[in-house]
Amino acid sequence: xxxxxxxxxxxxxxxxxxxxxxxxxxxxxxxxxxxxxxxxxxxxxxxxxxxxxxxxxxxxxxxxxxxxxxxxxxxxxxxxxxxxxxxxxxxxxxxxxxxxxxxxxxxxxxxxxxxxxxxxxxxxxxxxxxxxxxxxxxxxxxxxxxxxxxxxxxxxxxxxxxxxxxxxxxxxxxxxxxxxxxxxxxxxxxxxxxxxxxxxxxxxxxxxxxxxxxxxxxxxxxxxxxxxxxxxxxxxxxxxxxxxxxxxxxxxxxxxxxxxxxxxxxxxxxxxxxxxxxxxxxxxxxxxxxxxxxxxxxxxxxxxxxxxxxxxxxxxxxxxxxxxxxxxxxxxxxxxx
Amino acid sequence: xxxxxxxxxxxxxxxxxxxxxxxxxxxxxxxxxxxxxxxxxxxxxxxxxxxxxxxxxxxxxxxxxxxxxxxxxxxxxxxxxxxxxxxxxxxxxxxxxxxxxxxxxxxxxxxxxxxxxxxxxxxxxxxxxxxxxxxxxxxxxxxxxxxxxxxxxxxxxxxxxxxxxxxxxxxxxxxxxxxxxxxxxxxxxxxxxxxxxxxxxxxxxxxxxxxxxxxxxxxxxxxxxxxxxxxxxxxxxxxxxxxxxxxxxxxxxxxxxxxxxxxxxxxxxxxxxxxxxxxxxxxxxxxxxxxxxxxxxxxxxxxxxxxxxxxxxxxxxxxxxxxx
Numbered sequence: 001x002x003x004x005x006x007x008x009x010x011x012x013x014x015x016x017x018x019x020x021x022x023x024x025x026x027x028x029x030x031x032x033x034x035x036x037x038x039x040x041x042x043x044x045x046x047x048x049x050x051x052x053x054x055x056x057x058x059x060x061x062x063x064x065x066x067x068x069x070x071x072x073x074x075x076x077x078x079x080x081x082x083x084x085x086x087x088x089x090x091x092x093x094x095x096x097x098x099x100x101x102x103x104x105x106x107x108x109x110x111x112x113x114x115x116x117x118x119x120x121x122x123x124x125x126x127x128x129x130x131x132x133x134x135x136x137x138x139x140x141x142x143x144x145x146x147x148x149x150x151x152x153x154x155x156x157x158x159x160x161x162x163x164x165x166x167x168x169x170x171x172x173x174x175x176x177x178x179x180x181x182x183x184x185x186x187x188x189x190x191x192x193x194x195x196x197x198x199x200x201x202x203x204x205x206x207x208x209x210x211x212x213x214x215x216x217x218x219x220x221x222x223x224x225x226x227x228x229x230x231x232x233x234x235x236x237x238x239x240x241x242x243x244x245x246x247x248x249x250x251x252x253x254x255x256x257x258x259x260x261x262x263x264x265x266x267x268x269x270x271x272x273x274x275x276x277x278x279x280x281x282x283x284x285x286x287x288x289x290x291x292x293x294x295x296x297x298x299x300x301x302x303x304x305x306x307x308x309x310x311x312x313x314x315x316x317x318x319x320x321x322x323x324x325x326x327x328x329x330x331x332x333x334x335x336x337x
Numbered sequence: 338x339x340x341x342x343x344x345x346x347x348x349x350x351x352x353x354x355x356x357x358x359x360x361x362x363x364x365x366x367x368x369x370x371x372x373x374x375x376x377x378x379x380x381x382x383x384x385x386x387x388x389x390x391x392x393x394x395x396x397x398x399x400x401x402x403x404x405x406x407x408x409x410x411x412x413x414x415x416x417x418x419x420x421x422x423x424x425x426x427x428x429x430x431x432x433x434x435x436x437x438x439x440x441x442x443x444x445x446x447x448x449x450x451x452x453x454x455x456x457x458x459x460x461x462x463x464x465x466x467x468x469x470x471x472x473x474x475x476x477x478x479x480x481x482x483x484x485x486x487x488x489x490x491x492x493x494x495x496x497x498x499x500x501x502x503x504x505x506x507x508x509x510x511x512x513x514x515x516x517x518x519x520x521x522x523x524x525x526x527x528x529x530x531x532x533x534x535x536x537x538x539x540x541x542x543x544x545x546x547x548x549x550x551x552x553x554x555x556x557x558x559x560x561x562x563x564x565x566x567x568x569x570x571x572x573x574x575x576x577x578x579x580x581x582x583x584x585x586x587x588x589x590x591x592x593x594x595x596x597x598x599x600x601x602x603x604x605x606x607x608x609x610x611x612x613x614x615x616x617x618x619x620x621x622x623x624x625x626x627x628x629x630x631x632x633x634x635x636x637x638x639x640x641x642x643x644x645x646x647x648x649x650x651x652x653x654x655x656x657x658x659x660x661x
Contacts, residue, residue, distance in 0.1 A: 055526040056497070165614065195382040195553060197611035200597040207605040222526060225599040229608065252601075266531040268556035270583045270600060279535065280528050282482065283496060 004082060005043035006216055007067070007184065012040045012076035012086075014062055018288060035290050036062040037073070038240035041315070044233075046183075049210060049217035051227030051248065053263065054237035057284065061107075061188055063237070064220045068104040068186040069093040080184070100130040103182035107189045109173035113161040120157040123147055123175045130180045146179040149212075150205060167198035171205070178209060185210075188220045203230060224267050228252055236260045239287050239296040242315055246322030254331040256324035258301050295327075303328050342413065343370035344515055344547050345394065345432075349407030352386075352393060356401060359619035363389045364571045365627070366407060366643075371515065376541055376548040378558030378579075380594075381568035384615045387551045388437075390568075391517050393417070394549070395434055396424040411515070429460040433508035435518040435537075439500035443492040449503045450476075450488025453510055460511045475506040479536060498529035505533070509540060515547045522557070534561050555598050559583060564652075567591050570615050570627035577653035587655040590628050626658070634659040 014037040020029035037059045044050050052060045065071040066078065069090055078086040080098060088096055103126075106112035113122055124143040127134065134142065147157060150171040161169055170190060177185060190206065191199040207230055210217055221227050227234055227248065234251050236244040236259065244257040255261040262280045280300045290296065295308040307327050315325040322334055352364040364386045371377045379387045392398050394409050396416050409416040411432065419427070428434075436442035444452055453472035457463060463471065469488070476484035479502040492500050501521060508516050518537065522530035538561050541548050552558050558565050559579035566576045567590065575588040586592045596609035613631035616623055624630065624640040632639065636658055644656045 055528060196555070196594065196597050197382060200599075200608050200610040203599070204605060204608060204610065223599070224527070225601065225603065228601070229599050229603050229605060262528060266527040267601075268531075268554060268560045270556045270559050270595060270598065279532055283498065 005079075006046040006048075006081060007044040008077070008079040009040060009042050009044075009067075010077040010079070012063070012066065012073050012078060013038055014059075014066060014071065015074050030289075032288050034287050035240045036287065037066065038290070039076075040237075040240075040242045041076075042235060042242065042245060044216060044218070046216055047214050048233060049219060049231040051231035051234040052218060052220045052237065053222065053224055053227055053234060055263075055284065056222070057239075057287065058237040059240040059287075060220050060237050064104070064186050064188050064218060067184075067218055068102055069096075069099075070104065100180045101182050102184045102186070103177040103180060104186040104188065105173050105177045105190050108193050109169035110161065110166070110193070112173055113169060115161055118158050118160055119147065119152065119164070119172055120144070122161075122172055123179050126176055127179045143175075143179060146175045149178070149209070150175045165198075166194050167201060170194060170198075170202050174202075174205070174209070178213070178215075181213070182215070184216045184218070186218045186220070189222065190219075191226065192222065199226075206230065224252075224264060236263065239284055239290065241296055241312075241325065243297075243326070244322075244324040245315070246324075250322045250334065254322075254334065256322070256329035256331050257326045258303050258330060259297050260324075261330055295325075303330075343372045344375075344412060345371040345549070346410045347390065347394065347407075348410065350390065350393060350404065350409065351406040352389065352398075352402055352404050354399070354401045355403065356619075359621075361618045362571060362623065363402070363618060364393075367568070367571070367573050368407075369566050369573065369576065371547050371549055373514070374541070374545040374547055375564065376538065376550060376562045378550045378552060378562035378565045379568060380552060380555050380558050380565055382553060382615065384570065384618075385568040386571040387568050388519055389571075391434070391519050391549065391551055394517060395428060395432060396421075397434075429456065429511040429513065431513055432515045432517065433511065433513040435501075435504050435508045435516065435521045437520045437523060439504040440492060440497065442504060443500060445492055448489045448491055449495070450490075453488075453503070453507060456507050456510050471510070472506075475510050476503070478509070478540065479503070479506045480532075481506075497525055498533065501525060501529075501533055502536070505537060505540075509544075509546075512544065513546065515549065516541070517549045517551070519551045520553070521550070523552075530557070537561075555594055556600070567594070571618060572627050573656060574628065575653075575655045575657075577650070581650060581653050585649070585653075585661070587649050587653070587660040588628075588657050589632050589634050589659075589661075592661070593631075626656075 015033040015035050018032040018034055020031045022029045054060050066073050069085055072090050073086055077084055093099060120143055123146055124139050127142050128139050152171050191202050219231055231248055234248045235242055238259050244260045255264055282300050293311055295313055298304055298308050313325045313327045315323050347367055347369045350364050350367040354361040354363055367390055381387050404417050450472055453475060454468045457468040457471050473484045476487055481487050481502055522533050550562055565579055565582050567574050569590050575591045583595060586595060593611045597611055616627050616630055625643045626639045629635045629639040639658055644658050646654050646656055647660060648654050
């Protein structure tokens with residue numbers, strides 16, 4: 001991949017203010033904030049598929065919402081195709097010309113669809129709003145063509161969401177996003193509500209759409225095998241921090257961060273009964289007022305040392321294809337290429 | 338598996354729900370057995386009837402549900418013939434259930450410690466103090482840190498993983514011989530899921546407790562069960578040990594299911610889909626094998642004659658006219 005990155009995220013952070021809490025012993029209330037996304041930087045080339053994984057509460061959905069410009073960062077930059085979008089407030093972005101180019105597929109299509117809209121109306125809505133200069137009939141034609149692209153049969157166009165199966169609803173959700181021909185598609189757990197047999201169909205569809213339209217994907221998922229299958233690169237987040245990032249095969253075969261290794265270890269495997277595995281101890285720490293000088297995994301990590309409690313490990317090495325944020329990484333260093 | 342009579346036997350269980358939209362034939366001659374101390378996994382897509390089967394075992398079926406043939410035997414007693422009072426005596430000390438979504442299954446306005454004490458005192462002759470001590474011990478057994486302090490916590494104050502641990506503690510509080518876990522880790526992170534499954538498997542082994550583990554995740558069942566029962570549209574299609582089931586699946590549905598589960602080496606090209614959808618169970622003319630409409634190997638008699646049970650291997654049974 002050469003030239004300017006398509007998406008460039010620079011030191012992006014998002015905090016949510018919480019009500020101040022009076023300490024138990026009395027005294028002045030302590031201001032509190034929840035650090036959802038903490039100093040995340042990465043870039044994405046046009047046409048790439050980036051997987052975003054981590055436990056619930058790690059900030060992956062908040063980051064996805066910021067990338068889709070549905071939420072605002074509290075600090076940092078987001079450059080999309082040469083233009084800084086972080087400066088445009090999310091409320092104003094709804095009418096920005098770039099709105100059409102960045103679209104999102106939401107987690108649970110059952111909740112994301114308006115129950116009173118037919119399939120045709122659901123798919124036509126974004127087209128009518130975001131593609132200028134189309135007449136009513138052209139909008140309907142384009143909606144029908146989009147439905148065909150996601151293999152929705154024409155007889156479903158007049159149905160309501162409750163009359164559809166889970167797989168069909170997921171397809172309507174995807175059609176809504178791709179009907180306006182976006183370039184960057186953010187997918188937040190698009191198949192987590194589906195059975196494996198239906199999931200397989202939707203995954204194949206997503207892969208085909210990306211290849212047909214040279215789409216760039218940010219794919220948020222808790223299923224690491226799905227990310228490994230569909231994506232070129234993967235980012236692992238833990239309590240708001242980006243802790244490992246690289247090409248999928250490099251990260252899966254040679255995880256450097258102990259958290260990534262534990263995450264991969266926790267995937268159930270067919271025909272591997274009773275295999276002893278590494279497990280993470282305890283629960284994640286609180287994301288409220290996290291210490292900037294302690295590694296977030298302290299307390300759960302089997303490899304921690306005094307240094308991990310004295311400084312936050314940075315993401316590195318700088319400029320490498322496979323980066324990690326650990327002082328005592330697992331595995332082996334890779335050949336620079 | 339021992340030669341002795343199994344702890345739980347579901348025999349040709351056939352069950353319908355009468356609804357306004359027609360009669361849903363939810364289970365069709367379902368059979369399975371769980372021996373003392375054995376962990377059996379029931380795997381299938383949503384709508385395969387696995388949860389309904391679990392509720393029938395617990396005697397918790399909805400009024401609209403009607404058993405038309407077969408039945409459930411627990412230690413030689415017919416569950417469906419027992420009056421509610423007897424059933425209540427069975428639930429808890431004998432058979433306990435871990436429900437699917439702990440956030441909705443726990444009482445949101447009662448501290449978790451109180452809920453544990455309620456269960457313990459309902460089934461065991463213990464005073465409040467002793468029951469509280471027992472509740473703390475249970476929370477400790479499911480590895481909740483600082484259990485004394487957590488006794489007073491409400492479910493909303495706990496993470497999903499902790500609520501699930503509380504659910505498990507509730508189920509195990511009366512030391513049941515059989516625990517039924519309905520999707521106990523759905524909605525949890527993989528890391529939490531791994532810890533919870535280790536915990537249940539560890540406690541089951543420690544207490545020689547049998548478990549019926551219901552899941553849609555084939556790989557998860559493979560990892561934690563002694564034996565797996567695969568269900569499709571209310572019928573059992575195959576049962577075997579995990580090793581056998583995935584090395585040599587005999588039923589076309591099991592094969593398709595395994596190939597449609599993304600694994601480490603799966604690529605988009607090798608990922609297979611199960612063609613078609615689950616049949617409509619209100620259809621009065623369902624084919625004899627309910628997989629027939631989706632099956633690549635379908636033959637005319639699959640539609641009219643019930644596939645026989647064959648054993649390609651000792652302990653490995655399949656219901657198919659064209660087993661591999």
